Amino acid sequence: MGFLGILLMIIFVVSALLLILIILVQEEGGDGLGGIFGGGGASQVGNRSGNILTRITSILATLFLVSSLGLAWVNRTPDGGDVEAAARRLEAQRGDSVEWWVLDEESAPAESE
Secondary structure: HHHHHHHHHHHHHHHHHHHHHHHHHHHOOOOOOOOOOOOOOOOOOOOOOOOHHHHHHHHHHHHHHHHHHHHHHOOOOOOOOOOHHHHHHHHHHOOOOOOOOOOOOOOOOOOOO
């Protein structure tokens, strides 16, 4: 993991911790699940203005998601790094067409009765 990976990991961890703290500090603004099913909320339908904590939460959540996608992109495996490619290389080394996922009769564990 190069410099970019380490930087993304630091941003990821710091944004996750700050996001947890900011969410815990916020007051419960709505009625919870009761407001979903027709309960009268304190805010109007078109009211989209939030306080500073909701804006910080939105920014931190965006930063968290972008850094997690960046980490996934930086740490992706190469094209030849999958199990199927390894099995094909093993088959090419052995020189015969053997189904590698099937156990041989000799190598199968003995069944206890």
